[in-house]
Amino acid sequence: MVHTGGRAAKQSVQPSSFAFRPGRRSILKGLGGLVLLAAQGCRRSVQPASAVTLVLGDQTWLDDQFQDRRHQELNQFTRETGIRVEIVPAPEGADETLSAWRALLESGARIPDVYAIDVIWPGILADNLLDLKSYVPDTEIAAHLPELIGNNTVVGRLVALPCLVDIGLLFYRTDLLKRYGYHGPPESWKELEDIAERIQAGERAGGQKAFWGFVWEGASSEALTCNALEWQVSEGGGPIIESDVITVNNPRSGGAWARAARWVGTISPPGVVAYKEWDADNIWQAGHAAFMRNWSTSHFGTRLRGSVQGLMTGDNFDVAPLPRGRARTAATVGGRGYGVSRHSLHPREASMLVRFLCRPDVQLARGRKIWGTPTVPALYSDTELMAANPYLSTILKAYRNGGVLRPSTTAGKRYPEVSHAYSEAVHAVLVGRKTAAGAASDLQTQLMQITGLKGT
Numbered sequence: 162m163v164h165t166g167g168r169a170a171k172q173s174v175q176p177s178s179f180a181f182r183p184g185r186r187s188i189l190k191g192l193g194g195l196v197l198l199a200a201q202g203c204r205r206s207v208q209p210a211s212a213v214t215l216v217l218g219d220q221t222w223l224d225d226q227f228q229d230r231r232h233q234e235l236n237q238f239t240r241e242t243g244i245r246v247e248i249v250p251a252p253e254g255a256d257e258t259l260s261a262w263r264a265l266l267e268s269g270a271r272i273p274d275v276y277a278i279d280v281i282w283p284g285i286l287a288d289n290l291l292d293l294k295s296y297v298p299d300t301e302i303a304a305h306l307p308e309l310i311g312n313n314t315v316v317g318r319l320v321a322l323p324c325l326v327d328i329g330l331l332f333y334r335t336d337l338l339k340r341y342g343y344h345g346p347p348e349s350w351k352e353l354e355d356i357a358e359r360i361q362a363g364e365r366a367g368g369q370k371a372f373w374g375f376v377w378e379g380a381s382s383e384a385l386t387c388n389a390l391e392w393q394v395s396e397g398g399g400p401i402i403e404s405d406v407i408t409v410n411n412p413r414s415g416g417a418w419a420r421a422a423r424w425v426g427t428i429s430p431p432g433v434v435a436y437k438e439w440d441a442d443n444i445w446q447a448g449h450a451a452f453m454r455n456w457s458t459s460h461f462g463t464r465l466r467g468s469v470q471g472l473m474t475g476d477n478f479d480v481a482p483l484p485r486g487r488a489r490t491a492a493t494v495g496g497r498g499y500g501v502s503r504h505s506l507h508p509r510e511a512s513m514l515v516r517f518l519c520r521p522d523v524q525l526a527r528g529r530k531i532w533g534t535p536t537v538p539a540l541y542s543d544t545e546l547m548a549a550n551p552y553l554s555t556i557l558k559a560y561r562n563g564g565v566l567r568p569s570t571t572a573g574k575r576y577p578e579v580s581h582a583y584s585e586a587v588h589a590v591l592v593g594r595k596t597a598a599g600a601a602s603d604l605q606t607q608l609m610q611i612t613g614l615k616g617t
């Protein structure tokens with residue numbers, strides 16, 4: 162992880178009253194800590210509802226501003242129900258969190274009772290999550306975007322209730338675009354390259370030696386899968402697997418990866434090939450980049466931290482849909498919901514917490530406080546919400562015009578292998594270890610073996 166100016170969000174975490182004892186630090190030591198806590202949970206006995214303390218495994222920001230808001234929300238839940246909640250924070254990064262959640266659930270751990278579930282995990286974790294249809298009224302389920310409910314339904318079982326939409330976006334510096342004479346964000350990758358190059362050269366000439374044009378997530382990880390999917394779909398290369406056919410071995414996909422390889426060391430730092438979720442964000446937040454590809458959730462982080470640090474205030478940056486390739490604009494759909502562990506001793510109380518966290522009025526209050534993209538379409542017509550967060554209409558536009566799902570439903574339990582093989586192949590191109598054509602052809606063979614599907 163890259164740290165710039167001490168702005169690494171994960172570094173500033175202070176244990177909150179929801180932090181698990183014996184403390185966040187030992188939890189973050191890794192899976193060992195999580196499993197130990199789970200084992201303690203196994204000894205817990207069934208308690209009356211009012212005395213119940215639930216454990217929530219949450220995959221989210223851990224900075225002070227975010228924690229403060231999450232704290233207030235959980236206090237509201239405790240006031241409403243008498244049920245207390247402790248948070249066990251997820252390890253950093255989607256891959257690491259999935260490994261931790263899997264190890265806990267597959268070992269039969271009693272806690273966490275409730276898990277944050279990324280949109281790509283329902284098929285992987287379904288066996289150890291309860292069917293929420295037995296706990297959540299149909300009307301409450303029907304309030305959410307139907308595609309997210311479909312995504313979270315595995316063989317007829319609803320294993321997670323949606324809570325947050327996340328989408329890949331282009332972050333850009335409005336002040337710098339203006340200073341260099343541009344009227345709006347780039348609409349194509351070529352325009353982005355040209356503007357990034359020009360601003361980078363200008364800022365460096367002005368003394369900002371560490372300034373870069375474009376930062377993104379290039380380490381071989383789930384984050385790179387998301388970035389590369391956007392590059393290749395925007396060029397018409399296909400979404401990795403489409404209608405049960407593998408769509409990677411074609412010049413459009415390869416061309417898109419090769420173009421990104423040319424960014425490394427020119428408009429993007431050489432180290433971008435090691436950047437995970439937080440690294441590009443840290444450089445961006447420190448004011449050292451003109452453009453960043455990141456998630457809509459990162460927008461809230463930038464705004465929240467900006468309001469405290471005064472650097473990224475919302476006056477000097479904005480978000481736009483990602484640039485178009487020759488085919489279209491593409492934005493990977495991310496986000497999460499909450500599911501209840503099959504091993505929880507408190508399934509009823511745990512499902513109450515899930516309902517609360519996903520409830521339209523709770524999502525609305527969250528959105529009005531600048532940190533949430535609702536999964537309930539009706540909320541997007543709330544004038545107060547849209548006025549408080551005008552960027553929500555950009556997010557909605559990016560979702561509707563460019564939204565691309567990763568092939569997690571088709572790949573099911575094999576998805577982590579598919580994604581790993583894909584991000585490794587793209588990474589080999591980024592670091593110059595393979596040609597795009599060679600990597601694409603090897604990847605197709607690998608994906609055919611993993612999935613049993615045919616290639617193009």
Ligand code: GLC
Pocket residue numbers: 255279280281327383384387438456494495496497
């Ligand atoms: C974001 C997205 C999530 C994705 C992850 C990958 O957290 O919301 O869906 O899997 O990034 O880095």
